[in-house]
Amino acid sequence: MPLIEPTLRFAFEARVKIAEPLWVGRAPEEEVMFTPITGGVVEGPRLTGEVLPYGGDWSTTRGKGESTELDARYLLRADDGGTIDIHNRGWYRAENEVEQRIRAGAEVSEAEYYYRTFPVFKTDAPAHAWLNTTVFVGMARAEAIDEVRIRFFALD
Template structure:
């Protein structure tokens, strides 16, 4: 018996970011902080506005470990907290990944996240009870696009 999870497109986050701040260097490591200053969320599961937060990153060699935390205000006024962890690194063997006409990864890069949502708003409870995977890509110098898929 083979068990394969299904992925359902839930929403897309377009997070606007400000200039990255250098925090420091360790032994073979670079630590940085990128402010998240706004953006939008749109999709069948959830719509709203990205409020504020930031993304802490640690880069070792070519692998960048990401941990973003920010707030989203849903269109109904509820506030949702998101902690989004993931990795970004070159992956020369991987071809472009497409979802319809939207390119969701840059050619030759692995950029994936695993978010956790928190809110006590009943209308958005399923966000807090579902496993998601995010496929991310930069869109210019000041926007990161993350397409969130619910794992079924």
């Protein structure tokens, strides 16, 4: 039997509002920050609603800034009232020159840096139970100093 190639199908995007990051500390070869999540909007063909103002992202940058491990936990509320827990882990890495352009507010193509996530959703809302048993990939980008945009794709 021939093997199938996986495909990704756009499900929805979250425009996540964030507050100023808080310095947590530094251990040998790593720096830990916490970024509070303050709200946002969820829109797409498979889910619409809001990002609730609870949770945040614990990020750990290792080495000399070569890569940052992301570990975000927050809540979504669907338009029908269903509450959805999201644990969104991932990686961010960019060349120093690209990072400087991003921090300066320049528009930078997603092809120039790696900002990817692998979310896991949990909910008991019947209309959204499909989230519990679907594998997702997220593509993220900073939209403003206080907003991150994450596009979620279901793996078919």
